Amino acid sequence: xxxxxxxxxxxxxxxxxxxxxxxxxxxxxxxxxxxxxxxxxxxxxxxxxxxxxxxxxxxxxxxxxxxxxxxxxxxxxxxxxxxxxxxxxxxxxxxxxxxxxxxxxxxxxxxxxxxxxxxxxxxxxxxxxxxxxxxxxxxxxxxxxxxxxxxxxxxxxxxxxxxxxxxxxxxxxxxxxxxxxxxxxxxxxxxxxxxxxxxxxxxxxxxxxxxxxxxxxxxxxxxxxxxxxxxxxxxxxxxxxxxxxxxxxxxxxxxxxxxxxxxxxxxxxxxxxxxxxxxxxxxxxxxxxxxxxxxxxxxxxxxxxxxxxxxxxxxxxxxxxxxxxxxxxxxxxxxxxxxxxxxxxxxxxxxxxxxxxxxxxxxxxxxxxxx
Numbered sequence: 001x002x003x004x005x006x007x008x009x010x011x012x013x014x015x016x017x018x019x020x021x022x023x024x025x026x027x028x029x030x031x032x033x034x035x036x037x038x039x040x041x042x043x044x045x046x047x048x049x050x051x052x053x054x055x056x057x058x059x060x061x062x063x064x065x066x067x068x069x070x071x072x073x074x075x076x077x078x079x080x081x082x083x084x085x086x087x088x089x090x091x092x093x094x095x096x097x098x099x100x101x102x103x104x105x106x107x108x109x110x111x112x113x114x115x116x117x118x119x120x121x122x123x124x125x126x127x128x129x130x131x132x133x134x135x136x137x138x139x140x141x142x143x144x145x146x147x148x149x150x151x152x153x154x155x156x157x158x159x160x161x162x163x164x165x166x167x168x169x170x171x172x173x174x175x176x177x178x179x180x181x182x183x184x185x186x187x188x189x190x191x192x193x194x195x196x197x198x199x200x201x202x203x204x205x206x207x208x209x210x211x212x213x214x215x216x217x218x219x220x221x222x223x224x225x226x227x228x229x230x231x232x233x234x235x236x237x238x239x240x241x242x243x244x245x246x247x248x249x250x251x252x253x254x255x256x257x258x259x260x261x262x263x264x265x266x267x268x269x270x271x272x273x274x275x276x277x278x279x280x281x282x283x284x285x286x287x288x289x290x291x292x293x294x295x296x297x298x299x300x301x302x303x304x305x306x307x308x309x310x311x312x313x314x315x316x317x318x319x320x321x322x323x324x325x326x327x328x329x330x331x332x333x334x335x336x337x338x339x340x341x342x343x344x345x346x347x348x349x350x351x352x353x354x355x356x357x358x359x360x361x362x363x364x365x366x367x368x369x370x371x
Contacts, residue, residue: 067304156195163199183254
């Protein structure tokens with residue numbers, strides 16, 4: 001089954017299910033073509049700065065880079081892309097892009113919030129974008145400057161479907177336990193965890209089941225975190241702590257920490273499966289494809305592409321973009337190799353749930369959802 005389209009970008013095809021492609025800010029971005037569409041401003045120079053996870057995280061940084069590269073190809077311009085090695089690099093990297101003549105600078109991730117806000121205020125004639133943030137470090141309820149476009153995703157909606165699927169898988173396996181853990185306890189991470197555990201609860205309600213969730217309590221907003229996005233011993237130990245509960249499905253939320261979860265799975269004898277976030281992880285990293293039940297995606301690539309190409313045409317719009325199930329900015333990937341092993345009727349149930357969320361019959365809420 002496919003609730004959202006990722007393979008189209010990679011060049012593969014989805015065999016069955018509901019195909020979903022990001023609709024950008026209400027309409028789907030035009031695909032890149034071999035014919036260059038020159039920017040309205042001959043000096044247009046799009047630029048991208050990663051967070052400390054780097055562009056090879058198989059997650060949100062890499063997805064943003066894919067979107068930027070695709071836009072550059074379509075426009076016939078060469079983007080400047082700077083990778084941050086640590087949190088201390090954000091300000092200096094953005095300053096370098098400003099002095100380097102960039103006219104649109106997009107920061108990848110919540111951790112660049114303050115640096116993007118400061119740069120936008122200091123450079124009102126330039127355009128900025130920020131992924132997973134309002135660029136509102138003072139919590140005023142709006143971006144720090146009118147030259148910033150927030151690129152946000154109501155990922156709780158897709159994670160709700162993921163949690164339901166995880167619960168169904170665990171019930172079929174007989175363990176009736178699932179779990180999740182995160183990198184940093186920040187809104188772009190906890191929004192996945194909120195939706196996930198609520199989706200598990202929905203399955204229990206619908207089926208009269210008793211699938212338990214470990215690693216996150218949505219009511220208290222407390223759970224298991226590694227303290228960073230690095231794949232290291234701490235992340236592996238955190239994953240192992242969840243696996244020790246006897247879970248059938250584990251959801252690591254935080255870029256490269258999925259590698260630590262994968263390593264912990266390989267060390268154990270139990271046939272636990274993993275879920276991906278942001279990108280279709282089974283496609284982005286084939287080395288873990290046999291462990292990935294499904295991925296909870298947000299189409300950062302298409303949102304970046306749309307923002308860059310629109311700005312290049314002289315149509316910069318600071319209105320926040322919010323990806324939802326309705327505009328196809330978030331969704332589930334294909335179940336890939338697990339498609340034929342799913343509980344009978346699950347794909348139809350997920351489609352029905354998605355429709356109810358879109359219609360407003362089911363309200364998926366998280367303290368971290370975009371306002």
